[in-house]
Amino acid sequence: MDLGMIPAFNDDGYLPAGVHRATLDEVAARFGQQSEWRRVRAQSLGWLVDLARRAGALRLIVNGSFTTDRPEPNDVDCVLLMGPEFPRGAQAEEQLQEGLPFIELKIVEAEEFAFLVDDFFATDRRDVVKGMIEVVL
C-alpha cells in the first residue's frame, strides 16, 4: 500500500499539522534510516505494529521527536486505540503491556484517543502546532 508521500518538515522541524497516514514501510523509510539510533527505534515500532494487529488494535498514532527532524529522537511516542473485541489476543496484549524497547505506548479508549491525538499531542510544549503519523494497521 502506498498512501503517498509523508509531507516535508516545516520550519519548526515538525510535520505539518494533522494526522498523516502511512504504511510501516513508509515510516521506516522516512524516519528510521538516518542513524543507528533511529534504526533501532524503527525496528521496535515494527514489533509494535505486529503486536497491535494481533491484539485487535484499530488505530496507531506515532508522534513525538521520532517524527521530527531531530537526529537523535527520544523514545517513540505511540497512542493505540483498541477495538471493541479487546483483548482479542491475550498473549499479544500481555506483550503490549510488558512494553517494547524505545516505545512509549499509551493504550486508550476512543474518547481519550481523540483527546490525545486532536488536542494533547497536537501541540508541543511551546504550544506550537505539530503533525503526527498514523501507521496503517
Next chain:
Amino acid sequence: MSIQNDLELAVTRKKLRLLEERVAALRRQEAPNAHMRELTLRSLMSLVNQLREEIVRYTAGTGARSIPH
C-alpha cells in the same frame, strides 16, 4: 524532554490541568469495558506523572516556589 523556560512551564501546566480533568471525569464515569478503562487510566496517569515531574524539576532548578497542581 525538559522544560526550558517559563513559557514552556505555563504550557505544561495547562496540559497537566487538562489531563487531570480527563482523569477525574473518567473515574466518575461508568466503564463499558472495565479492563479498557483501567488501561486508559494507567496511560493518562503516566502522562500526568511525567508532566508533574518535569514541572518539579524546572521549578526546583529555577528556585521558583510554584508546585504542580
